[in-house]
Amino acid sequence: MKIEHRFLAIDEGRQQLSLVDTGKEGVLWTRxxxxxxxxxxxQRLDSGRVLIGYDRGFFELEIATGTVAAVCERWVDVTAVCRRPDGNTLVTGFNLDGTGGINVLTLDRELKLIHTARRDGDYVRLMRTTPQGTYLLCMNDHILEATPELVELRRYAEPGFEHAWKAERRADGGTLVSAGYGAFMAIFDDEGRCIQRFGAQDKVPGAVAPFFYASFEQLPDGRLLVANWQGHGPDNGSKGRQLLEFSADGRLQGSWSAEDRFSSLQGILVV
Incomplete structure (x- = not known):
């Protein structure tokens, strides 16, 4: 089934960022x-801007044009960024303080470093904050829920997690996780028990070709969009459906691909 969304798309395979309308307008711009x-x-900042994290830092971007408005470039191996309501920015990555562990740095409005949190580890991908003030960090084969000082509170793990990419707290208190190379989505209850898996290869049509479930977007009505990354390099667009839409109960409702324009979708943000 055809799906219609307007979203920013990071095509990791071709190292490009695009504004896409899957309906009538197609690709509006690519940089x-x-x-x-x-x-x-x-991360959406306001009606016109987004914050985008990359290996050396982050930048702000104007949605309508793709124009870069501001850049902060100081590190190597940044994996996630988050602008807080108070204007502070959280920067997550490996060895950002030079001590060889996992860090979450806090920068103030003037981008001055005001806090460093560290824990042992050599792998982290996206980080999200929760309404409870905790952090959800993707640590390869598990999701770590931690305090702002990175003290462990809970782990979310499920067989098949490999390079688990993103975790996000749901409105009902559960935690939604994309399993990376496991190529499925998982929902955990507030005790850390997996209560649902969906989107795996045996649950979707063969043309979908689940390979690596990366970023996802929870829509207000409960639907879920998932980026189905297909591998490094510029020529993966025909290997599977690139954007998947699931219903609130985990049924595949539709998909989208543009193999002539995209290779491997990794980051998505509905705008």
Whole structure:
């Protein structure tokens, strides 16, 4: 079934960022990300701007035009960024403080470093905050829920997690996770028990070809959009359906691909 959404798309395979309308308008603009390698994370700031994290830091971007408005470039191996309501920015990554562990740095409105949190580890991908003030960090084969000092509170793990990419707290208190190479979505209850898996290869048509479930977007009506990344390099667009839409109860409702324009969708942000 055809799906209609307007979203920002990070095509990791071609290292490009695009504004896409899957309905009538198609691809509205595309910009090269060579100057901003390994862009992975996106956050809506307001009606016109987004925050985008990449290997060396982050930048702000105007949605309508793709124009870069501001850049903060200080590190190597940044994997996630988050602008808080108070104007502070959280920067997550590996070895950002030079001590060889996982860090979440806090920058104030002037981008001055005001806090460093650290824990042992050598892998982290996206990080999200929760309404409870905790952090959800993707640590390869599990999701770590931690305090702002990175003290462990709970782990969410399920067989098949490999490079688990994103975790986000749901409105009902559960936690939604994309399993990376596991190529399924998982929902955990507030005790850390997996209560549902969906989107796996045996639950969707063969043309979908689940390979790596990366970023996802929870829509207000409960539907879910998932980026089905297909591999490194510029020529993966025909290997599977690139954007998947699931119903609130985990049934595949539709999908979208544009193999002539995209290779491997990794980051998505509905705008």
């Amino acid at each position: 090269d990300l060579a100057a901003y390698p390994l862009a992975r994370d996106m």
